[in-house]
Amino acid sequence: MIRRDFFKLSILTAASLTSVKAVSNAKTNSKSTKTKIAICGGGFAGLSCAKQLKTLNPNLDVTVIEKRVNFSSCPFSNAWLGEVRNISYEDLNYDYNSAIEKYKYNFINATISDIDKDKKIITTEQGTIEYEYLIMAVGIDYNYKKLFRRDIKKAKECEVKAPPGLKPGSEHLKLKRMIKNFKGGNFVISIPSQAYKCPPAPYERACMIATYFKKNKIDGKVIIIDPRVKPAAKPERFTQTFNEIHKDIIEYKSNTKFKDVDFDKKEIYIESFNKKTLVFEKITLPFEEASIIPPNTANKLIKKAGLETYVNGWAKLRQPTFRSISHEDVYIIGDSQGEYPYPKSAQMANSCAYLVAEELVNRIKGEGYKYKTYLPGNVCYSMVSENKAVSISHLYKFTDKVHVTSITSDIDTFTADAAEGWYFGLIEDILGIES
Ligand SMILES: Cc1cc2nc3c(=O)[nH]c(=O)nc-3n(C[C@H](O)[C@H](O)[C@H](O)COP(=O)(O)OP(=O)(O)OC[C@H]3O[C@@H](n4cnc5c(N)ncnc54)[C@H](O)[C@@H]3O)c2cc1C
Secondary structure, three states, X not given: OOOOHHHHHHHHHOOOOHHHHHHHHHOOOOOOOOOXXXXXXXXXXXXXXXXXXXXXXXXXXXXXXXXXXXXXXXXXXXXXXXXXXXXXXXXXEEOOHHHHHXXXXXXXXXXXXXXEOOOOEEEEOOEEEEOOEEEEOOOEEEOOHHHHOOOHHHHHHHHHHOOOOOXXXXXXXXXXXXXXXXXXXXXXXXXXXXXXXXXXXXXHHXXXXXXXXXXXXXXXXXXXXXXXXXXXXXXHHHHHHHHOOOOOOEEEEOOEEEEEEEOOOOEEXXXXXXXXXXXXXXXXXXXXXXXXXXOEEEOHHHHHOOOXXXXXXXXXXXXXXXXXXXXXXXXXXXXXXXXXXXXXXXXXXXXXXXXXXXXXXXHHOOOOOOOOOOOOOEEEEEEOOOOOEEEEEEEEEEOOOEEEEEEEOOOEHHHHHHHHHHHHHHHHHHHOOOO
């Protein structure tokens, strides 16, 4: 099997037949229309949707508006941090040109500052864009207020000195330097209690840092602070990994809350539940480096556009669709959505984007769409050592609401090969780049 086939296989394994079905529909779509669709955000969700809309109906006028100058991936960034499987920085970063050329949508490299959902106008520093349908695919934002209330200075300091690393680019480069220059001591990773981008990512990152320490004979410890009883994703497999593969390096502190950090004293203040005394104990944790992940919310543009969110900051949709509850012509896909029990993953972003593209193409033709029948699928891989990985596949079914079942793989090298194949397959799918 050539490696990109793992991506196609992953989709099938997760029972998501949407991409296969969508592509086959493209051949029968002959309606010519110049409906204007604007896609805010050229990440995994936005690019998947743009590609699929143009595949299904080449006559649509699709425009992606993205602030980054190049596409930058979070998936596989942990493998790059750990220096496993020869993943290079180029493997995470790609030009947008190949996708624009191949899929023939418009692309505007600009930062969106405002959206008037009633007038249907997007404002950027380069001018305004009008649309008939809007796809919001702008990802997440950090909510440092939950950690430091109104202390903006502290929040800024924390973001710079202890990068969460859930946004690609500078945060990842800084993490890389922190790991490469590490001389010994504690490398602390703090995980928020609420939903955040890619639940397995911080645990995978801990495993990759531990792998790097071991390989480079660095006398370091990776301490994970987690308010949960067990890891948020693949709990049995990660626990097994921490206790077996990385037993001398990773210390997993469950039931532990981050309270504060002092960067001058290099101390993190935590509260950890003592199972014997049944009380939370205040502990001071010395550290050399840290990655402190604050609670996440949908990108602030969602609220700015007047699109309703839940108290936790994730966008409200009109079930069973991906349309915002606040406007029928606005769709919200990818990490920003807060309606369904779908993990905030690139695979899920891709899968939901394909559903939405198909719904919208049908809608423009005056046809309906069976969201309760065509559900997305998810598969998520995590590297845990030099050459081993674990995966989880999620299967969904709509009855009264969306129900999920999952299957977790063993920890093995086959899954690591599959992870790489999945990643480069997805890159090829949305960016049109074969690597
Ligand atoms: C370390 C790590 C590892 C991961 N590994 C995996 C994995 O193995 N498998 C997996 O499936 N998922 C993985 N994920 C999750 C995956 O990265 C996300 O779920 C995915 O990126 C979500 O896609 P999205 O399009 O919703 O958001 P994004 O990919 O974040 O895209 C949002 C885009 O919107 C743009 N944008 C935001 N605001 C504006 C604005 N004002 N103007 C213009 N553009 C704007 C951003 O620049 C960005 O390009 C990982 C995440 C992390 C952090």
